Amino acid sequence: MKTVKYIFTLFIIWRVCLFFVAFSSNYLIPQFGARFPYYNTALEPTGLPNWIWGFGNFDGVHYLRLAQEGYIAKFSQSFFPVYPLLIKFFNFLPKDPAIDTRTFVDPSYFYTGLILSNLFFLGFLVFFYKLLKLDYSEKIARLSLILVLVFPTSFYFGSIYTESLFLMLAAASVYYFRTKKYILAGILAAVASATRIVGIFIPVIFLIEMFMNRKNIKVKELASQAVGLLLAPLGLIVYMYYLNRNFGDFLLFLNSQPGFGAGRSSQAYILLPQVIFRYIKMFLTVKFNGKSRFSSFLECSFGIYFYSDPLILVSSLFQKNQTELSMV
Structure with missing residues (x-):
């Protein structure tokens, strides 16, 4: 009970901040x-101030429109289905009869999505804690838990994005696989693979866990693990x-993806050194005013923070279960 209270308190502080x-x-x-589409048809109709609807x-x-109307818009198929389906399924709030849903998204979808994202993130914190323990x-x-909450981009977890749902599913699937509930782990991994494309890599974590405990696996247990592994990619396959x-x-x-600018580069591949060189060049050659200089230093600090993570992973790669936690 103390742990639940601790996690919930951290979550509330984070959300208020x-x-x-x-x-x-x-x-x-x-x-x-x-400067982004549909804000006036999907967010402003909520009647909320922009510092609240900005989290959508x-x-x-796009997820709100998918929840209301499905895959009608061109290129909307780049967004995976589980998250908008859950918003639609759990949207029990009354609809506004004055809203023309051919143009606007009913505000109830925003309220439902925001509530669900925060509940999913709270669920992730619980499973992440149990996994670490x-x-x-x-x-x-x-x-x-504190480090997750203070991470510079943690605001995505409280927004109408798939991140919180995916992390909860990933953490839960790994936790249940490690506690020998292999079929449940496979089902959760399958849902994760229909939530984000990277969910397809969760079985790799399962394989690593199987390899590390290969000497203690019995035939019956191995069969359950195989079922869990086979279930894991089913979400993506069904989609x-x-x-x-x-x-x-x-x-x-x-x-x-090109419909959303993912193919805007003239090169098939962009390597990490090219990205670093481009940012260094911009940092050294662009004329700054006060605000842009501050923004550049901020981006630089975030970059150092981000690119130091692989070094931490490599240095601890041989510790037990570090790979599972890193991929989650």
Whole structure:
């Protein structure tokens, strides 16, 4: 009970801080420039201030439209189905009869999506804690939760995005696989693979766990593990079947990406050194005013933070179960 209270308290503090930062941004950042589609048809109808509906912007508006109308819009198939389906399924809120749903998204979808995303993230924190406790002390588990919450991009977990749902499913599937509930783990991994494309890599974690415990596996247990492994990619397979049946393209979720700018580079591949060189060049050659200089230093610090993570992974690669935690 103490642990649940601790996790819930951390979550509430984090959520309040996010709203405070969003509210403060109205006074610290120039006026919103309306540079992403559908904000006026999917977010403004909520009647909420922008520091609240801002947690549904960019990809969020596409998930809201999918929840209301399905895969009607061109290129919308690049967004995986589980998250918008859950918003639609759990949307028990009353609808606004004055809303023309041919143009606008009913506000109830926003409210449902925001509530679900935060509940999913709370679920992730619980499973992440339980997963850590299998190998580490209470102190390390609690500190890890704090580090997740203070991570610079943790605001995505409280937004209308798939991140919180995917992380909850991934953490839960690995936890149940490690506690020998292999079929349940496979089912959760299958749902994760229909939530985000990276869910297809969760079985790799299962294989690593099987390899590390290969000497203690019995035949019956091995059969259950095999079932869990076979279940894991089914979510993606089912989505690919749906795409082919309805749109004639198994890989439409990939082929739709250029519609959102994913194919805007003239090169087939961009290597990490090229990215680093480009940012160094911009940092050294662009004329700065006060705000842009601050933003550049901020991006630079985030970059150092981000690219140091692989070094941490490599240095601890040979510790027990480090690979599972890193991939989650």
